[in-house]
Amino acid sequence: MKRYINLYKAFVKQSVMSAIAYKSDFIVWSIVSIGWFIFNIVFYNLLYSNVSTINGWTKPDMFLFQGFYFIIDFYIWGVLWQNMKALPLKVNSGALDMDLIKPVNQRFFLAFRIFRWNNFNSFLLGIAIIIYAIISGGMRITISGIVLSIFSLIFSFILIYALWFSSMCVVFFVGRINNIQHFFPGFRQFWKVPQHFYSGLVRVGLTYIVPITLVTTVPAQFLLNQKDLILLGVLIVASLISLKISKIIFNFSIKKYSGASA
Amino acid sequence: MKNNLKKYQEIIKISIKTSLQYRVEMFLWLIIDIIPMLSMVVLWIAVYSQSQVISGYSLEQMLSYYIIGYFVRSIISVHIEEYWVEEIRKGNISFVLLKPFSFKAFSIMEEIAWKFINIIMVTIPIIIIATQVVDIFYLPSFIQILTLLTSFLIGFAIDAIFSFFVVAGGFIFNQAHSLSHLKWMLIWILSGAMIPYELMPVWLKNISIALPFQHVYNTPLRLYLEPNTINHYLPTLAHSILWILTLYIALKIFWKYAIKNYSAVGN
Numbered sequence: 001m002k003r004y005i006n007l008y009k010a011f012v013k014q015s016v017m018s019a020i021a022y023k024s025d026f027i028v029w030s031i032v033s034i035g036w037f038i039f040n041i042v043f044y045n046l047l048y049s050n051v052s053t054i055n056g057w058t059k060p061d062m063f064l065f066q067g068f069y070f071i072i073d074f075y076i077w078g079v080l081w082q083n084m085k086a087l088p089l090k091v092n093s094g095a096l097d098m099d100l101i102k103p104v105n106q107r108f109f110l111a112f113r114i115f116r117w118n119n120f121n122s123f124l125l126g127i128a129i130i131i132y133a134i135i136s137g138g139m140r141i142t143i144s145g146i147v148l149s150i151f152s153l154i155f156s157f158i159l160i161y162a163l164w165f166s167s168m169c170v171v172f173f174v175g176r177i178n179n180i181q182h183f184f185p186g187f188r189q190f191w192k193v194p195q196h197f198y199s200g201l202v203r204v205g206l207t208y209i210v211p212i213t214l215v216t217t218v219p220a221q222f223l224l225n226q227k228d229l230i231l232l233g234v235l236i237v238a239s240l241i242s243l244k245i246s247k248i249i250f251n252f253s254i255k256k257y258s259g260a261s262a
Numbered sequence: 263m264k265n266n267l268k269k270y271q272e273i274i275k276i277s278i279k280t281s282l283q284y285r286v287e288m289f290l291w292l293i294i295d296i297i298p299m300l301s302m303v304v305l306w307i308a309v310y311s312q313s314q315v316i317s318g319y320s321l322e323q324m325l326s327y328y329i330i331g332y333f334v335r336s337i338i339s340v341h342i343e344e345y346w347v348e349e350i351r352k353g354n355i356s357f358v359l360l361k362p363f364s365f366k367a368f369s370i371m372e373e374i375a376w377k378f379i380n381i382i383m384v385t386i387p388i389i390i391i392a393t394q395v396v397d398i399f400y401l402p403s404f405i406q407i408l409t410l411l412t413s414f415l416i417g418f419a420i421d422a423i424f425s426f427f428v429v430a431g432g433f434i435f436n437q438a439h440s441l442s443h444l445k446w447m448l449i450w451i452l453s454g455a456m457i458p459y460e461l462m463p464v465w466l467k468n469i470s471i472a473l474p475f476q477h478v479y480n481t482p483l484r485l486y487l488e489p490n491t492i493n494h495y496l497p498t499l500a501h502s503i504l505w506i507l508t509l510y511i512a513l514k515i516f517w518k519y520a521i522k523n524y525s526a527v528g529n
Binding site: 022024025028029031032035036039042043046047050051052053054055085089118170174176177178179180182183186187189190192193196197198202 | 284286287290291293294297298300301304305307308309311312313316317341344345348435436437438439440441443444447448451456457461462463466
């Protein structure tokens, strides 16, 4: 574990040089992050000028919830995106060979090798809006709430990684699929609203079968002192099962890979 | 002229065959494009549980806006930049630039082919299914159909021009995928795809109306949802044509400048 933490620190250090080299990319991503952030503020201000609550969520609650959405967006676009985008290219070109022979866990290397500071703004904006929501809403934040929130966020990250990586393994079976890296990020829209907004079978499916709505709802709820340990349990179980399944899927998929040297 | 047409005809034929071969990609775009609409529907249903009318929109009107809007976007949206930005970075675009036809025309023909197959295999079947589930569709008159087709063509042209701006950016910047996300963000926010213009703050609405993004979503959508807007379409049409000309000239200048920055193995 310590070895992988040190390795990841090295990856992050290297990425600083990349951020300095690709300044324009950093600037454009910053504009995109800030643009979406401003739009979300405008949008939810608009909604709450018409209603006082939406399925029990007040405006400060929703802004706090959006803060977690932005933090997870940083994880999607800054931590995972470049790696997931590179995978189909590596598989189709045979360049995956070089990654597979490295003396490190293959899935870790493929999913976390490249870190991008481009979207760090999303993380900062997420924290900023959470703080703003707490102050404007007069919320009482507890230490246990913060700890459980961070704890559940870790499992949110695990679930997202496992599901996205599993979906990317399709490239081992399908020759050309230029948009596969966009497939899973598209599902962000489902966790952009709280789990309580869904109803019926859709809510059941997105809570207990593929619990992607929990990645934002559970951490936000803990910070709001709405301790739902059942949903936390679902999130933990789902993320661990998904992690195991992603390992099985990858080990099965890699057998289809012929490589450049084979 | 005849030779050129024959060239592009062949490109379309090959692209149709390619799109039929890579059906998985098409199916994925369908899901990627439909999810935002679904999430907005869920959100608005939750909002309308608290209020019957919001800024003059009933729930049915709001859902019509997003569901019909999805079909408008599926017809108009252009994804050229998704593929070519990466090809430029790898230097693979060289072989296309050396061919005896315009790269832009080649890309447009490919996109039209994909769009054609997508509409036949995906959009039309979904419309048929949707008509059985929701009662928001109607058969437009002949004049409306002509106006809608014009509007779709204009929206497609504007979206394509912005795509080519991103592709041109790929010649200058090593990591140009962020430009693709910038284009996507500007279109989704300023075209009315995220929220109707009537719900926007005045400053945002004025910016959106002044810019050309309205023509890739709001204009064709209004022409369908509010048939009487056809009577006042001419000023909107003039606005769109002016923007197409302006953007086209800007693209020509930018493209000429950008391609000078391009270098690849063997060039």
